[in-house]
Amino acid sequence: MRGRVRVALVIAGLTAPGAAWAGNGGHPRTPVVWPEGIACMTVVDRSQASTLQFEYTIPYEDIELTPDELPSSRRHQFVAFCRDDSPQTPPPVWLSWADAEVWLDWAAQTMIEPAPIDDEDVLETSSVYKDCFVRITPDDERRPITFAEAMLPVVWDTAGLAAGAWRIDGYTWEPELNRWSRRPGVVHVVDGPDPATAPPAAALTNDDGAFVFPGESYVLEGCARAMPGSTLTGYWAPVDTLEWQEFASQPLEGETIALAFTPALDAVAQSVALRVDVTDPMQRTYSAYPVSLLVVLEKNDTDTGGSCSDGGSFLMGGDSGTCGDSGGSRGSTGDSPTTGTDTEATSTEATSTGDAATTTPETEPGSTGCGCRSSGGAGWAALGLLLRPRRRRAVR
Structure with a gap:
């Protein structure tokens, strides 16, 4: 319970009665x-x-x-x-x-x-x-x-x-x-x-706050650098268990990652973790992750063509109004890497997120809403991770 109270105090900027907290406890880092x-x-x-x-x-x-x-x-x-x-x-x-x-x-x-x-x-x-x-x-x-x-x-x-x-x-x-x-x-x-002198390297460039609808694919994009003959393997996992399940495997071609993830039925209405492994012929592997979890939304049963009731959707925090076209899955469409020169180093350019990681799903700027609901679970999954109680630890 202690961990939950600590995080809540940081969010609210309050001080718990009967306990002494640092004066900057509510100060955003x-x-x-x-x-x-x-x-x-x-x-x-x-x-x-x-x-x-x-x-x-x-x-x-x-x-x-x-x-x-x-x-x-x-x-x-x-x-x-x-x-x-x-x-x-x-x-x-x-x-x-x-x-x-x-x-x-x-x-x-x-x-x-x-x-x-x-x-x-x-x-x-x-x-x-x-x-x-x-x-x-x-x-x-x-x-x-x-x-x-x-x-x-x-x-x-x-x-x-x-x-x-x-x-x-x-x-x-x-x-x-x-x-x-x-x-x-x-x-x-x-x-x-010689690429054999180093294990593989990889990174994903997908935007944070990503979500996808059932039946649609979300493409994991990024860059990788490894020996010829290396492979890309994609995995997804429920956030509560992190039991990884393979969803795709293909050869690495050039230095570009593009793996499509289509959520399974048991992933609907929850947040999932994603991962891409790059494995070279020497069996050396590097795992890359997106900056945030992916929210898999559940379509509203009353959807009759392009719009539906918010129904309490966490994306809108809505009541009973209608919202616009969902626009499909959300994610970056980064360009393929190109080669350039950095200060005292050679770099390969690709689209970057530029921001610190967050696990809070959001609508894109200018969006009028998703028009679908999350059955209450997916919408608060990220916040639930933040508020999840940490086990009590003994001070060393």
């Missing part, structure tokens, strides 16, 4: 904002140069601390991961136990009740991530959230890094609700032109 047009595939060939320079921005300056806030709070940092993640299984929000213990000590001094932390909440001790991340920005060089700092490029030296696919995330350090801002695309670190 300022994300790293990624520029438009980031390449879906960026290649760093270390036989030519080992550094990659990239840019970011911020929505506004954020340096005014509350009196009981950790003095080092409100900073940005950059981290690279050797794997991608499904939207409902993000990385832990603590990088190190040193960070966590600084926060726990500060909480004790300032009479703040901290949330329990265990090894799975910390990157350096997580069973999944402890050997799968590197700091691009050191902990002691976290950047203040100012426009001046954001104008400075980030330089990442990949020397000594394992060859293969790496995803970059921005990290907002503002205990205890630290947050991640996923950078679009993937970085493929290689050691020469």
Whole structure:
């Protein structure tokens, strides 16, 4: 129950009576904002140069601390991961136990009740991530959230890094609700032109807030880079079990991903997770995920041709009015990758999302509504993930 109350307080910006919370508990964490047009595939060939320079921005300056806030709070940092993640299984929000213990000590001094932390909440001790991340920005060089700092490029030296696919995330350090801002695309670190020198790399470019109707297909699009003879395999899974089921398999042709997913009957009226595996002839695999879950809507039984009652559809929050043509499935139609040149690296361009990941389904700008309903389940699935109680953890 504790996890549910904590998230609700953050959303509402309230303070629970009888418990001491940090003064910035309701303060929205300022994300790293990624520029438009980031390449879906960026290649760093270390036989030519080992550094990659990239840019970011911020929505506004954020340096005014509350009196009981950790003095080092409100900073940005950059981290690279050797794997991608499904939207409902993000990385832990603590990088190190040193960070966590600084926060726990500060909480004790300032009479703040901290949330329990265990090894799975910390990157350096997580069973999944402890050997799968590197700091691009050191902990002691976290950047203040100012426009001046954001104008400075980030330089990442990949020397000594394992060859293969790496995803970059921005990290907002503002205990205890630290947050991640996923950078679009993937970085493929290689050691020469021979594709056998590195495992595959892949990324999906589909928009967030996607939904689809029964009988329609939703195309997973993106980029991949792997040895000739590699294959693409698509999977879907219910969000509550993450039991992956294959829906497509085909050879990888060039560097483009395009896999059509048609929801099965047991996926209707719920949110589903999607994944694409790229496997090369050496049986090396990289898994790529969209930035958000896919909502599979159920058509309204009263639909007689192009419009129907909102019927409480979560997309409209409606009453009994009518809404316009659904327009079919929603998703990006990104162009095929093209080859270009990045700063000290060769990059392959493709359409990017540009925004931080979200699991909240939305209508597209200008939409007049879907005209269909979700039987109550799919519409609130993403919010339910956010409010799902976390198991109680013992403080280390």
